[in-house]
Amino acid sequence: MNKRGLLIVLSGPSGVGKGTVLRSYLEKNPGARLSISATTRQPRTGEVSGVHYYFLTEKEFDKKIEQNEMLEYATYSGHQYGTPREPVEQMLEDGLDVILEIEVQGAMQIKESCPDAIFIFIMPPNMQELTRRLVDRKTEDEETIRRRLERSHSEIAMAKEYDYVVINDTIDNALEKLDAIVCAQKCSMNHMKQFVEEVLEDA
């Protein structure tokens, strides 16, 4: 059997509840880890490098890009954000499943850099429910919600680039499906070829 972990790319529109699903998944699955992003922005109070982010200088970040050491990267509000290759690679080698919670654009870069990754898109059961969840947060004004919904729509339009869709109607249903996808992936021929060969050689 292939002992290497799985690289799982998780995306979904704002308000779909990715964070909650992800936290529950990580609690239930001690063999899974969340990838830590690198950024050039300043650490906020209480943020620890290597825990919340890897805090890098612009020069360090650019060097990693040049050396093909970033699996994906992008600039938001003047700061760079990205996924450093080495810690992800190390966890996969150790047999841990690594989850990248990233935006659609970053996910498309991962498709190029890590063709073995599996791509899961978390969907709301419908747009009404997504609107309701964004409104219920009560943290954003109407204009912000309108813009978020517009962006959600264009994000969902990219879902077809993913391997799997998980509907977050209830956390339990979403978790059951995530578990199933990861379990199935570990039974895929890609993952099991080595086992089959070992059984044949052993005979």
Add this chain to the structure above:
Amino acid sequence: MNKRGLLIVLSGPSGVGKGTVLRSYLEKNPGARLSISATTRQPRTGEVSGVHYYFLTEKEFDKKIEQNEMLEYATYSGHQYGTPREPVEQMLEDGLDVILEIEVQGAMQIKESCPDAIFIFIMPPNMQELTRRLVDRKTEDEETIRRRLERSHSEIAMAKEYDYVVINDTIDNALEKLDAIVCAQKCSMNHMKQFVEEVLEDA
């Protein structure tokens, strides 16, 4: 969501315990059905057409082949056996998952006739265990067991043509993996594309 059922092709070497896994799976999953084969051999006492087999004349069987009405077929001991397309298609249309328990050669024909089918190969944890299971049956002599093991070896060598490998170490483990594979398949983009489009149109 795609309401059409899944076509699941299940193979595995003699002695691996396919039958037991399959019976438990069907008991647990009322939305799954086993496909009924057609054959030209005579019904044995108690066998009912449409339950155990569809009993056909040579002429009827040949006509179905000509009309592309057999998803796969082969001859064993002078009798024809095959999978009629129409009842399988009807069950899939009704949203039922249909399981074909067939040999590797038949499975390769299904790959041509039903490219959407998923192919699962049941494996023993190792060859020693397969030997033990065949010997423990106490129904075959040494020579038969030797020939079965030889055939098992060449069947396992074809496993790489399948999408998934399920190790039947315990029934519970095998069932859990089968469930996961079917659940994951129903989350695959192939199955979910329509749902994504509906959510987008609805917005």
